[in-house]
Amino acid sequence: MQSPKPGLMHRLLLWRRSVDPILLSIAVACFPIKLGLDTVLLAFFGGVGIYLICGWHRSRQLIDPHYAAASLAYGGVAVAIGLYHGNVIENLRWIGLPLYFSLGIALFVGFVLIRNPVRQMALGARVGLILTVGMALFESFMGETRIGLGGNAANAAFVICVLAVMARFHASNAPKYLPNSRAWFYFAIIPVLMTGTRSVLPIFVIAAIIDIIELRTELFTAARKLGARRLAVAGAAGLVVIAAGAYETRDIVSSRIAYTMLEMGNLTGPSDKETTGLDIRINLWKGTIDVVREYPLLGVGGKESMERIKQNIPDPNASLYADFVHVHFFALDEMRDRGIVGLVFLIGLFAVVFTRIFRTTDHPMRVNMAIFLALLLLYGSLHGLLLGDRNVAAIVLVFVGVLATERKRIRRLDSSNDHQAIAA
Incomplete structure (x- = not known):
């Protein structure tokens, strides 16, 4: 007797098991490239997740309960405080961005047919x-001084760095031309330099120090095996690559160094030179502190707080601040909008996620996520970390991808142990 042919739904699921990754x-x-395809695909996975959750499918067990509780708490607080302020329409964007973390819950289930999300992300x-x-390189040849990949240069630099961290993740059975290597991370230095964004550059130094400490034994062993001649050739090749990158980025690097010197000069005393980005940030931070002092617990809303800050700026070039929608520091941005309460729930969400990751993942992943945490702090100290769609989506994807992969691994291990117990 022939076995029945699989139904249409079964064939579709088998097909998606190979396509979803x-x-x-x-x-x-x-x-990094603003084509919209990433948004469409993530919306697809989110939609699948919402459908399965609403259908009470057993795949909802893939959701990390700690992440779900923390993200829903932060999202709920953002909505509640927004309603309390009473200016929901004007502050819809400020209220909506924290909900991205809550939407990440659906991705846990949406990735149900992907065995190892971290591998695919890498x-x-x-x-x-x-x-x-x-x-x-294309934007540079077209005459752009600071490349932004179709958007803001600073946001582009952050997303590139997030990809650089993800590229460090271990991918089992990696293809020949996409091997597991830390070199991918340092490859990202070239486009990051071309964005002219200085705040994220220390992350490469931090990662290099960590990698040297982690690989010191392997590096010494490899150097001895190569011998003096091969080591010299490898060093020369490395210098050629560095020289080529330095040549391509020489203009933007020299201009950003000169601009940094100007900023430092303005800080040391009165100056009649042009107002710099650091001058603008300091004035924004001072104005934010005044707003937080007046509304410490619940803030005053994203739009209203920026209007108050701009009105009280003493800078004679007040017109420079007209287009600013945030104050370039994640803690102050959160407090002016939702006060100390919002900041506590935001820090709580991140603390829960990183605690879960550091407790459950292996050593290489913990190292990579420590670098990711350093990136968030570096960028968030001088930019609007959680005030850009791509930025927040990238953070959510890293959180969910790492936690979902670990949760799948633990469930497979538990299932294997159950089968062994039954067999015994």
């Missing part, structure tokens, strides 16, 4: 970095 890699690869990030360098 590729779609996730494509979504990650498209993140492969997609490596392809994305190659595309990013190509796009950066």
Whole structure:
């Protein structure tokens, strides 16, 4: 007797089991380039997740309960405080961005047919970095002084760095041309330099120090095996690559160094020189502190607080602040909008996520996520960390991808132990 042919739904699920991992890699690869394909694909996974959750499918067990509780708490507080302020329409964007973390809950279930989300994210990030360098060179040839990949240069630099961290993740059975290597991370220095964003550059120094400490034994062993001649050739090749990168980025690097010197000069005393980005940030921070002093617990809303800050800026070039929608420091941005209460729930969400990751993942992943945490702090100290769609989506994807992969691994281990117990 012949076995019955699989039904249409069964065949569709089998097909998606092979396609969904590729779609996730494509979504990650498209993140730095504003084509919209990443948004469409993540919306697809989110929609699948919402459908399965509403259908009470057993795949909802893939949701990390700690992440779900913390993200819903932060999102709920953002909505509640927004309603309390009474200016929901004007502050819809400020209220909506924290909900991205809550929407990440659906991705846990949406990734149900992807065995190892971290693997697909790593492969997609490596392809994305190659595309990013190509796009950066194209924009440079077109005359752009600070490349932004179709958007803001600082946001582009942050997303590139997020991809660089994801490219460090271990990908089992990695393809020959997308191997597991820390070199992918340092490859991202080229487009980051071309964005002219200085705040994220220390992350490469931090990562290099960590990698040297982690690999010191392997590096010494490899150097001895290579011998003096081969080591010299490898060093020369490295210098050629560094020289080529320095040549391509020489203009933007020299201009940003000169600008940094100007900022430092303005800080040391009165100056009649042009108002710099650091001058603007300091004035914004001073204005924010005044707002927080007046509304410490619940803030006054994103739009209202910026209006108050701009009105009280003493700078004679007040017109420079007209287009600013945030104050370039994540803690002050949160407090002016939702006060100390909002900041506590925001820090609580991040504390829960990183605690879960550091407790459950292996050593290499903990190292990578420590670098990611340093990136968030560096960028968030001088930019609007959680006030850009791409930025927040990238953070959510890293959180969910790492936690979902670990949760799948633990469930497979538990299932294997159950089978062994039954067999015994």
